Amino acid sequence: MINRIPSMELAKRVRDGHLRAIARLITRVESGGDPDVREALAELYKSTGNAHVVGITGVPGAGKSTLVTQLVHEYRASGRTVGVVAIDPSSPFSGGAILGDRIRMGDLVSDPGVFIRSMATRGTLGGLARPALDAVDLLDAGGFDVVLIETVGVGQDEVDIVRAAHTTVVVNAPGLGDDIQAIKAGVLEIADVHVVSKADRPDSNRTIQELKAMLMMSLEPGKDVWRVPVVPTSSEKHTGFGELMAAIDNHAEHLERSGEITERRRQIALTRVVKVAEEIVRDNFVRDSRSQTEELLKKVTQRELDPHGAAVTLLKAMKETIHEQD
Amino acid sequence: MQNNDNNAQVIRVMLAKIGLDGHDRGIKVVARALRDAGMDVVYTGLHRTPEEVVDAAIQEDVDILGISLLSGAHMHIFPKVLDLLKAKEAEDMIVAGGGVIPDNDVKELYEMGVHKILLQDTPPQEIIDSFRQLVAERGAR
Numbered sequence: 001m002i003n004r005i006p007s008m009e010l011a012k013r014v015r016d017g018h019l020r021a022i023a024r025l026i027t028r029v030e031s032g033g034d035p036d037v038r039e040a041l042a043e044l045y046k047s048t049g050n051a052h053v054v055g056i057t058g059v060p061g062a063g064k065s066t067l068v069t070q071l072v073h074e075y076r077a078s079g080r081t082v083g084v085v086a087i088d089p090s091s092p093f094s095g096g097a098i099l100g101d102r103i104r105m106g107d108l109v110s111d112p113g114v115f116i117r118s119m120a121t122r123g124t125l126g127g128l129a130r131p132a133l134d135a136v137d138l139l140d141a142g143g144f145d146v147v148l149i150e151t152v153g154v155g156q157d158e159v160d161i162v163r164a165a166h167t168t169v170v171v172n173a174p175g176l177g178d179d180i181q182a183i184k185a186g187v188l189e190i191a192d193v194h195v196v197s198k199a200d201r202p203d204s205n206r207t208i209q210e211l212k213a214m215l216m217m218s219l220e221p222g223k224d225v226w227r228v229p230v231v232p233t234s235s236e237k238h239t240g241f242g243e244l245m246a247a248i249d250n251h252a253e254h255l256e257r258s259g260e261i262t263e264r265r266r267q268i269a270l271t272r273v274v275k276v277a278e279e280i281v282r283d284n285f286v287r288d289s290r291s292q293t294e295e296l297l298k299k300v301t302q303r304e305l306d307p308h309g310a311a312v313t314l315l316k317a318m319k320e321t322i323h324e325q326d
Numbered sequence: 327m328q329n330n331d332n333n334a335q336v337i338r339v340m341l342a343k344i345g346l347d348g349h350d351r352g353i354k355v356v357a358r359a360l361r362d363a364g365m366d367v368v369y370t371g372l373h374r375t376p377e378e379v380v381d382a383a384i385q386e387d388v389d390i391l392g393i394s395l396l397s398g399a400h401m402h403i404f405p406k407v408l409d410l411l412k413a414k415e416a417e418d419m420i421v422a423g424g425g426v427i428p429d430n431d432v433k434e435l436y437e438m439g440v441h442k443i444l445l446q447d448t449p450p451q452e453i454i455d456s457f458r459q460l461v462a463e464r465g466a467r
Binding site for chain 1: 335336338357358360361362363364365366367368369370371374377378381382384385386387414415416466467
């Protein structure tokens with residue numbers, strides 16, 4: 001057995017930017033459970049709110065990990081420190097996951113100004129698990145200037161990320177031209193910055209033009225309206241990443257100048273609170289009220305009770321049993 | 327809902343290839359087997375340095391660092407990894423090795439502080455079982 005350092009002690013070290021303490025607290029947050037972890041997080045939460053949080057999303061294979069790697073290099077060259085939370089899907093069958101983003105980010109390690117953590121979705125709705133958001137807090141409290149969240153590929157996740165990040169970057173790859181049509185309702189709307197990756201390919205111009213054309217249509221008139229830029233990048237030729245960083249910085253400035261940042265922060269707070277509440281409810285369903293749950297489920301299947309009525313009954317019963325540490 | 331319990335402790339493993347060793351078929355099979363056993367597996371890709379792997383393992387805070395070596399460089403690479411872990415106050419990380427390693431060297435590697443050597447014929451289930459056992463023996467961290 002090993003000597004377990006209390007979470008509050010680790011929290012102190014996190015404030016000093018101690019990487020091992022950040023890593024260990026993320027592990028504890030991810031495995032759920034201990035009340036002392038929650039206490040430590042509550043304490044550290046007071047020290048958050050300084051990092052600019054950037055969500056990176058896009059279809060699988062669009063080049064998100066590669067882009068994150070290049071972007072981190074740009075931030076480092078500009079003197080800023082970067083935390084990365086890279087999310088990969090869990091297997092729906094075993095719950096396990098292969099976290100492969102490290103493969104492309106290999107050359108970033110051994111720089112104390114960069115911290116990369118891989119996390120699995122753990123089958124959460126929306127792909128952005130509550131522990132991932134706690135990890136963002138820990139990196140924020142640890143003093144990283146920028147925190148990048150790399151999400152899993154296309155799905156409901158994109159909508160989640162926009163409610164968790166200050167700036168959302170959507171990565172589009174050329175050659176998927178018709179797919180833009182298919183996903184435009186979701187993805188076009190959430191992007192603060194569009195990237196067309198693999199811009200060294202001859203068909204990238206078409207993707208860029210299509211995106212720009214579609215963005216034109218959604219433009220509202222006005223002075224302080226954010227005009228979503230389309231940034232071509234090529235990791236092959238090492239071009240566009242400086243421009244991407246500048247676009248993200250411009251967006252951060254726009255948020256401050258226009259006052260939109262207040263609404264974003266409110267949105268993020270709402271997401272966080274709702275996610276935790278959902279988790280508490282789900283855990284309680286499984287843990288405390290199992291026998292009652294089964295009984296109610298039986299009534300629902302036998303049409304004696306409707307699902308809404310059963311849910312209300314359960315929530316009422318839960319009100320009695322919820323304790324603070326849940 | 328998924329069939330994994332939210333509060334179950336998921337074992338985190340980093341699988342690493344260090345140095346000039348391009349044989350990654352085996353490590354990928356192991357990665358898949360561990361995933362199917364419900365573990366989170368961080369794969370580093372090929373041609374990493376010991377420094378890169380140790381730094382990454384610390385940031386990922388893995389329970390087990392598994393290094394696959396088929397290049398014959400094991401007697402050089404394992405001591406280096408163990409030294410780095412010690413220097414960075416991460417000796418509580420479990421280090422396992424796999425691949426082609428002669429019996430004499432296996433003994434020496436155990437003496438050096440490697441927790442487990444699993445040679446090339448080890449069935450996947452045995453790897454899974456021994457990883458679970460190593461983590462259980464270490465206890466909560």
